[in-house]
Amino acid sequence: MDIYKRYKGVIPKSDLEGLRRVKPPTTIRANSLRLGREELLERLERKGFMPEPHPSHPQAVMIHKEPFSPGATPEYLAGLYMLQDAASMIAVSELGLKQDELVLDMTAAPGAKTTHISELLKNTGAVVAFDSNKHRLRSVFYNCERMGCENVISLNMKAQEVTEMGLGFDKVLLDAPCSAEGTVHKNPELLGREIHYKRLVSEQLSLVEAGISVLKEGGTLVYSTCTLNPDENEGVVEHAINQGLRLVKPLTKAGSPGIGLEDTRRFYPYKDQTQGFFIARLKK
Known part of the structure; x- marks a missing residue:
């Protein structure tokens, strides 16, 4: 099913057209x-x-x-x-980082967000960066060295395994694996490709549950994707709310309100000069 039929009556056609035609x-x-x-x-x-x-x-x-x-x-x-991408930077800033905090980046490679977290911490505290792909994790090592990030601990593990470490985190960033529909300007094949949404959503729910379990009381979890699908976005956020988190107002004024959850944020190339993106800020 193409992207227009997939989201008819859910996402305005103008947003879908802009996503396809406008390159950020x-x-x-x-x-x-x-x-x-x-x-x-x-x-x-x-x-x-x-x-x-x-x-x-x-x-x-x-x-x-x-x-x-x-x-x-x-x-x-x-x-x-x-x-x-600027929307990716906004996702990191939504953590509201303070010096000396312990921060978890659940899916770190290639390291853009990891290095941004380290930078905003001013090389204090620690960033624990997970990635299950050891080849992609090399890019995290390289970028941390290149950018002067000295407080990053990179681990070649599945993010769900963080629950076995006995750590509690002040902030958690989950930039989840997704269908990447927000990148159709550079991946046009996504417009007609069959996507196994149920498999992706299952992975996203597993990751967000792991993130919640290691988040300290009063801590912040930011959930983000580069896709349009409400099941992967607002649907996962609703699950997090059902697991005890609170959706809170975003720090940014950029983007558009989410579908049914106005305090989430959606980004589109023709409106925001970013790739298609979704961000939610949640508190425990």
């Missing part, structure tokens, strides 16, 4: 451990890029003109910035 700009995150956004803008301009501050996040820079790959500059290799 390349976006990077200034590494505040090493420089500010204004300095990064100046450095990129001198190299012939056309950068612009992203309106939705104070570290985000959109690149409208690329004389060469932004992943091939000395500044990139020196860890001055990370290639990362």
